[in-house]
Amino acid sequence: MRSYLDFEKPVAELEAKVEELRTMQSAGNGAADIAEDIGRLETKAAQALRDLYAELTPWQKTQVARHPQRPHCLDYISTLITEFVPFAGDRKFSEDYAVVGGFGRFRGESICVIGHEKGSTTESRLKHNFGMARPEGYRKAVRLMEMADRFGIPVLALVDTAGAYPGIDAEERGQAEAIARSTEACLNLTVPNIAVILGEGGSGGAVALATANRVLMLEHAIYSVISPEGAASILWRDTTKAQDAATNMKITAADLSHFGIIDGIITEPVGGAHRDPAAAMAAAGEAIANALTELRALDRDAVRRQRRDKFLAIGRSLE
Structure with a gap:
């Protein structure tokens, strides 16, 4: 059965x-x-439905981005990637099911895929920890990125997380350091990397995989340094002001494209990706293919330099 949001x-x-x-x-x-x-x-x-989705507020987009029936990382992998072979473990502590990673083929070409998986049922959500990765998840991502770089294979990151897991066990095992190492691994890649924000792109947990040559966002996804609820609790000590926080934080794809934080917006079907997952995933596939084509002409040094320059330019004003 279709699940409706309050504003629907x-x-x-x-x-x-x-x-x-x-x-x-x-x-x-x-x-x-x-x-x-x-x-x-x-x-x-x-x-x-068309009228409603033509005028969504940032808070309503946040709700759409979190819709329980929205397609997740494994849905995109099963649709867009063939011959996918998942890898497990970080070779240091254990496996983290919040981060899915492995190698496969995208339109006939080899590709490394790393993404956050939230799960779609109660059982799978618990297994994947609602897409909130622990340090071993990011260390697994580093392992895969280094392997992809060694063999000249492009990297695709599918980002969908409220943020890295904030539990004591994660902090004890070096959560901040693991996120920093994963971000560093993204920056050091000499192969093209593409990141797609599927739903939520939350804090350093998202940046750890989304520091890419091309950062794409689905039309109703969000990308921010903190959740609207978290920002409201810090700024106003009142989580009921999450709607105000969402508006002021500029977390929508349109806002982030305007500020040069992301490189492209992937149009969703009317009513959001959960209304027509096949169409949403097909559109994402086309955007990924176009981005890879643009980067294919660059040599290894140029790929890394382009990524470095892109992130150094964020926030600079031109006189």
Whole structure:
């Protein structure tokens, strides 16, 4: 069953009426008249959805980015990557299921894929720790990036995390150092790396994988140094001001593109990626392919230099 967000209530009511009429139609009661009513309501619901998503606030986009039915990392891998072979463990402590990584083929070419997996059921969400990685997850990412660099294989990062896991055990094993090493590994790559923000790109947990030659965002994804709730609790000591924080933090794809933080926006189907996952993943595939084509002409030194210059330029003003 489709899950609706609070602000989608008008659409939910219209689509519920459509389903009710379809049930009556299947029972054979006034089928001709009902078919006409269904068509009219479907048109009205589709227009309401278009109008709603054309004017989403940053807080509403945050809700869409967190939608439980939004496609996650493993969905993209199963759709876009063939012959995928997952790798496990960081060779230091253990496996971290919050970070999925391995090698496969993207449109026939070898590629290294690393991403945060949130899970889609209660069981899988617990297994993947809701996409919040521990140090071993980032150390596994470093291991994979270094291997990809050694063999000249491009790296694709699929980012979807509220942030790195803040638990005591993670801190005891060097969470901050692991994030810094992963960010450093991204910067040192001499092969192209592409990062796609699928839903949430939260704090250093996202930057650790998203320090890339090309950073792309889905239209209704968010990317920020802290969650709106976290910012509200720090600035106003009131988490109910999360909507105000989301607006002032400039966390949407449009804002981040304007400031030069990201390099491209991937258009989502009307109603968000959860409405039509296949279309959203196909659009992401095209954007990834285009980015790889642009970078393929650069030699190894130029790839690293372009990435370095890109991040050094962020925040600079031109006189």
